[in-house]
Amino acid sequence: MKKIIIATAALFAFSASHAQSPTPNVKSSNKNLVSFSPGNIIGVIGGFYSYQQPGEYLVQYRRIIGNANAIRIGINANGSKYTNNKNDTLSGNSNYRNTKLGIGYERYSYISKAWNLYYGVDAQFENGISNNESNYNNYYYKTTSNNYNIGGMAYMGITVNLNNRLSIGLENGLKAGITNADGTNYQKQSSAGTASNYTYTTKGNYFNYVYPQLQVRIKF
Numbered sequence: 577m578k579k580i581i582i583a584t585a586a587l588f589a590f591s592a593s594h595a596q597s598p599t600p601n602v603k604s605s606n607k608n609l610v611s612f613s614p615g616n617i618i619g620v621i622g623g624f625y626s627y628q629q630p631g632e633y634l635v636q637y638r639r640i641i642g643n644a645n646a647i648r649i650g651i652n653a654n655g656s657k658y659t660n661n662k663n664d665t666l667s668g669n670s671n672y673r674n675t676k677l678g679i680g681y682e683r684y685s686y687i688s689k690a691w692n693l694y695y696g697v698d699a700q701f702e703n704g705i706s707n708n709e710s711n712y713n714n715y716y717y718k719t720t721s722n723n724y725n726i727g728g729m730a731y732m733g734i735t736v737n738l739n740n741r742l743s744i745g746l747e748n749g750l751k752a753g754i755t756n757a758d759g760t761n762y763q764k765q766s767s768a769g770t771a772s773n774y775t776y777t778t779k780g781n782y783f784n785y786v787y788p789q790l791q792v793r794i795k796f
Contacts, residue, residue, distance in 0.1 A: 606741070609638040609646070611793040632700075632729065632749075632786055633678060643684075650678040650698065668710030668717075676702040678729070695732040700725070700753065718762040727753015729786065735793065743793045749786040755779070 612635045633650030640646045655673035682696030702725040710717045731749030738744065757778045764771035 606795045607640040609640060609793055609795045611636045611638070611745075611791040613789055613791060632676070632747075632751075632789065636791075638682070645684070646682050646694075646696075648678075648680055648682055648696075648698075650676075650680075652676040668708070668712075670706070670708040672704070672706040674702070674704040676700065680729075682731075690737050692735045692737070693732070694735070696730075698729045698731065700727050700729055700751065702726075714765060716762075716764045719759065721757060721759040723755065723757040725753055725755045725782070727751055727782070731786065733791075735791075741795045743795070745791045745793060746788045747786075747791060748788040750784070751786055752781070752783040754781050 613633065632652065634652045634654075636648055636650040638646040638648040653673070653675045655671065657669070657671040659669040678698040678700045680696055680698030682694050685693040685695070687693060704721075704723040704725075706719075706721045708717075708719045729749045729751035731747055733745050733747035735743045735745030758775070759777075760773065760775045762771065762773045
């Protein structure tokens with residue numbers, strides 16, 4: 577992981593120090609760009625994503641300013657649901673949903689007419705909610721969790737233009753922030769009717785490498 581972080585930092589420095597004058601071919605009518613992650617979309621359709629994902633955003637929108645800058649907004653949403661009613665000894669259900677919003681700025685460094693480097697920063701907000709219920713050995717259990725992450729991401733990507741409107745790219749980065757989680761744990765014995773319930777709050781921070789994410793980009 578340390579080598580990955582060092583290599584990513586070196587790529588950021590190289591991109592910034594070797595920025596060239598942008599090619600002045602961005603038409604005024606083509607300053608909007610939408611990108612999506614095929615991997616994230618397949619996961620949402622398949623319904624097998626939990627907390628870990630191959631990319632930061634499901635869909636991104638960019639508004640190009642001039643020829644070398646852009647403001648961007650990214651969103652992500654996923655969830656899972658599981659129900660077990662076939663086992664008389666252990667039954668229950670669980671569900672999870674997660675949403676993420678990122679707003680940031682990026683700058684382009686044109687390598688050639690086809691190949692472009694870009695880099696920038698995002699402010700990010702993320703919320704994950706989970707609920708789990710189960711019945712086991714004459715006990716009923718329920719846990720809930722509400723997690724918030726607030727932080728930022730420094731990123732860099734490379735794109736190749738297939739034509740004037742369509743391109744594909746890879747993006748990776750480093751992200752850091754603070755996290756806060758509130759939750760409850762409830763337990764009740766059916767026969768005796770006794771119950772226990774307690775709440776908790778945890779706080780912390782995170783620093784993660786964001787693995788390369790494939791993007792399909794459409795300009796209009």
